[in-house]
Amino acid sequence: MKVVIVGGVAGGATAAARLRRLDEQAQIIVFEKSGFVSYANCGLPYFIGGVIENEEALTLQTPENFKIRFNIDVNVHHEVLAIHKEAQTVTVKNLATGEIFDESYDRLILSPGAKPTVPNLDLTALKQVFSLRTVEDTLNIHRYIQANKPKSVLLAGGGFIGVELAENLCDLGMDVTIVQSQPQLMAPLDSEMAAFLHSTMRAHGVKLAFGHRVSNIRAVDGGVEAVFKDGGSLQADMMVLAIGVTPDTKLAKDAGLTLGIRESIVVTDKMETSHKNIYAVGDAVQVKHSITGENALISLAGPANKQGRIVADVICGLDSRYHGSQGSSVLKLFDMTMATTGINERTAKALGLHYDKVYLSPANHAGYYPGGNIMTMKVLFDATTYKLLGAQIVGYDGVDKRIDVLATAMHMGMTALQLKDLDLAYAPPYSSAKDPVNMAGFMIENIANGTVKQWFMEDALPRDGSVTLLDTRTAEEYAGGHINGFQNIPVDDLRENLHTLEKTKPIYVVCQSGLRSYIACRMLRQNGFDAYNMAGGYRLYAVVAENAQASKEALPCGKES
C-alpha cells in the first residue's frame, strides 16, 4: 500500500508515524510545502519572545529522523499542486529545484491546515509587515526584530496567536497595540469574561484598539501605518497580521471534494472525504461540535493530532472514529490563564438554547495555604435537563485543571447537578475540600431545587423604587465602590435589620463574589422576601465596568482629514 500525505505538521505527521507502526510494509510519502516537518507550531510565538531559546527546540523532528526511525519519505519544500482523483495521482512541485512530477497513491491524506487570514491588499513590498504560520515566518519576524530593533508593533487580530504574540513582544520591551474590528479579545470567551483579559493586557501596557477594520496598510517613514475603514489610523515600527485562520483547501476545492463551512473539507467520522481513498484531517476539515451537534471549524492541535491517528487506523482497517470536538482550549497571558470548553453564552443564544448559568470566584487552593489566587468560573447548562453546555475560566494556577475536569464531565454528557458528587483529589496546596468544580455543582443544585434565584449584571433592574437593591458587603467594601442605587446592609447585620426592608418589594442582593449575598438571600426568602442573588457579584461587575470605561477612552487614532 502506498500512502501519500499532503502536509507534514500535526495531523499529517501523526498519521505518518501511526501508519508505520501499524503497517511496516506500507510506502509512506509526505509532501510538506514549508522547510520543516512536524514542527512545534504552537510554540512559534514563544520563540519570537525568547521564552523558547533554541530554534532546534521547535524543529526537533527532521525528515532524516522520520526516515531513520519510521522509514517514511518526508519531502519538505514540496508543494502538491493538484490531485487527479480518478488516476489516483498528485502533481508535486519541488520548490527548491522547480521540478514538477506526478506521484501515485493508493490512499491520500490531506493535512493542509489553515492559513492566516490576510486582508486583500498587496503587502509584498512591505518588509515590516508579517504573518505567522510557519517556522520560516517565525524566523523572519525574529530576524527582523533582531536587526531593526522595532520599538512598536501593531498586531491585527486578538485570537490565540495575537494574544500570545502580544505577551511575547511586550516581554521584549516593545510597545504593543492589538487592533481588530471585534470588541473583545478571544472569541471563545463571553465579553464579561474577556474583560479580565483586557485588564491584564492593559496592566502590562498593551493597548487595545477595538472596533477598527483595517482597510489599508502602507509604509510610512521608518514604519508602517494601518488605515482603518472608520478613517482613523495607527502607526508602528512593524505589524503582524494574526486576524484568524481560513482552511487551506484550494487543492481540495480544485479536486472537486465536497466542501463545508468556510470551504473546509467535509469528512465522515472516519476522516473520509467525498472521494474514495482520499482522507483529510486537521484544521482544514469540518467537524461535528460534540455539544451542539452542529458543523464547526475548530482549529486546534488536539483534534488534529487525534484525527491523524484515527485516519491511520482507518486506512489500516481498525474501527477508529472521530467523535467530534468540544473546543477545549487554554491560553496563557502573562501570569494569567484562561480556558474554555463547550459553547459560550453568545453561541447558546445564537442557537436559541434554553440555558442558565452560574458564576463563581473560588480560590485555586485552600485559602490558608500560601500562594492562592482567585479564579472566575462561568458554567453554562441547559435550563431544563441541566446538561452541561460549556465553561469558561479566567484566573491563575489551577484554571487548566478545572477546565479539563469540566471538559471530561461534558464529554461524558454529565449534568451540572452531578458536578457536586465528583470525588476530586484535595490537599491544601492543590485545591479545597470542596473543589471549585464541586462548588459550581452545589450552586446549580441550589438553582435546580429552588433554594436560590439569581439576577444578572445585564438585567435592567428598575430604578423607580419598585424593588429593593441591597449590597451585603461590609461598610468599608461598600465605601470603596458599589453599584449605583444599592443600599448597604452587611450580611452580619441583616437579621436585626430585616424589619427595615419592605416585604412587598423584590430584593436584588449583591456582595463581592456571590457567597454572602447567597446567605442573605436565604435569610430573606425564609423571612418571606422575594430575594435574588447577583451572579458573579460586585467583583465581576467592577471588572466589566472598568473595561467598558477603558474601552470608551478611545485609543488616539489619527483621523485622516
Next chain:
Amino acid sequence: MKVVIVGGVAGGATAAARLRRLDEQAQIIVFEKSGFVSYANCGLPYFIGGVIENEEALTLQTPENFKIRFNIDVNVHHEVLAIHKEAQTVTVKNLATGEIFDESYDRLILSPGAKPTVPNLDLTALKQVFSLRTVEDTLNIHRYIQANKPKSVLLAGGGFIGVELAENLCDLGMDVTIVQSQPQLMAPLDSEMAAFLHSTMRAHGVKLAFGHRVSNIRAVDGGVEAVFKDGGSLQADMMVLAIGVTPDTKLAKDAGLTLGIRESIVVTDKMETSHKNIYAVGDAVQVKHSITGENALISLAGPANKQGRIVADVICGLDSRYHGSQGSSVLKLFDMTMATTGINERTAKALGLHYDKVYLSPANHAGYYPGGNIMTMKVLFDATTYKLLGAQIVGYDGVDKRIDVLATAMHMGMTALQLKDLDLAYAPPYSSAKDPVNMAGFMIENIANGTVKQWFMEDALPRDGSVTLLDTRTAEEYAGGHINGFQNIPVDDLRENLHTLEKTKPIYVVCQSGLRSYIACRMLRQNGFDAYNMAGGYRLYAVVAENAQASKEALPCGKES
C-alpha cells in the same frame, strides 16, 4: 427543629452552616471537644513547618463568627459524654468548668472524626512525644520546637500526616527519620510507585526505617528512644506519632449504634445511622467504595465536607444522597506531587479482579516549552470490560490535574478506551496536543486491539536463552545502566538488524520509557516475531531497583544486647 451536632470540624461545621441556610428557624447547637471550630486540619503540618505563618490562618472561623453570621451556638471545650437515644438527649461536659448537663435534640449529627492511632503505651510522662490531630496538638509541637530546638525527630507512620510532617520538619533543618512496620510510604500507592517518593525523601536527607514495629517508647538522656519489636531501637530529640487514624466512635458504640469496619458508624446513603433521628458524617462513618462496591473507611476532607452538606439537606427534606467515595487524594512532597484515585493493584489483587495496567512517563507540557517535567502514571483497568479501576501518578506540575481528570472519568464509569477521545485543553505551557490522559487511552487501545503485548518488571523472564532480551535505547543509554542479560540494538538500527534475531524465540523489549520499545515491538511483530513491550521501561526499573538497594542498606538501629 433543634439540631445538635457533635464535632465542629469539616463535616460538622459544613452541616451546621448548610442547615442554617436551609432553615432560618432551626435551633442549631454544636459541641466541639477541642478549643477550635472549623479549623484547617489539613493545614496543621504546614503551620509546624512555618509555611503557614499565622495561627489565625488555621482558625479563621470562630464561635463568634458562627453566631453572628449563622445564628449557630458553637460550644468549644464541650465534650459529649453520652447519647440517650430514646430520650433524644445528650449528656455534655463543659471541659472548662467541669459542669455536666443534658441537651435535648430533634436531630443529632455525629461528626466525631478519627483519632491518631496511638500505641498501647503510657506516654503521659514523655513531654517530647506528640501526636497530631487538633490545633492544640499543633501548637504544642510548634512551641516545643521553638523552645527546645530539637535537632532530630522520629516520625512513626508514613501516611499523609507523616509524610507532610517529614517535609515540614526537614525544611526546619531537622534530622528526620520515618519509622514504620510497612515496607513503603503512602499505602494508596503500589510499591513501585512509592519508590519514587522514597527516592525524593532520601534525596532530601529523610531517613526511612521500614519494617520496624514500635514496642516501647522511653525517655533517654535529653530525648526519646523508640524500641522495636525486632530488638532494634532509634533515638531522637523528639517523636511524633502519626501511625494512622481510627474512627472516634466510643460515643456511638456506647449508644448502641450499628458499627462497621474498624468500629466505624454504619450509615445509609442519606447519612442515617441505625437509630432514628441520629445521623453521622465524616471520618467516623463507613462508606461504600464507588469502584469496588465494598465497605470502606476513607478519612479524607472532601467526602466529609460533602457528607456534611448532604446530612443538612436530608434533615431539611431535600433528596440528597452520598454516592460513595473513590478515594481520590493528592500529596505534596517537597517539589514532588503524588496523587491517586480508585483502587491500586494491591487491592485489585486482593479482590481477585481480572485487571490489566499500563505505565507511562509523559511530560506535563510540551517538551519545547521551558519548565517541563516527567510524571509517571499508572492506570489500572478491568481486563475484560476495560472499565477504569484506578490511577496513580507521581511527578511534579500537572499531576493533580491528570488525577482529577481520571477521577472524573472514573466517576462516570468511563472505560479506559474512552480516555483517548477526551477533548482536553492544550497550549504549550499546560499540556501536549496528546495529553497524558489521552496517551494512556491510546496505549490501552493498543492492548485491546492486539497491537501491543506487554511484559512487566515483576515477570520472571527466563534467563536460559529460550527468549531474546532486547534493549532498544542508544548505546550511551545502555552503557549508563541496563537490565542484566539484555542485549542492545537501538531502535533506529533495528530494521537492518532484524536478521540477527531468532524468530522462534519470544522477544522481550525495553527502552527508557516504553515508547521506543513499542515502536520496536511493532516492527518485530510485523516481521513475524512474538514481541513484548516492557511497561514503564528502564526508567521505572531503575527507580525500583535503586529503592530496593537503599532499603537493603538498613538504617543502623542500635540492637539491644
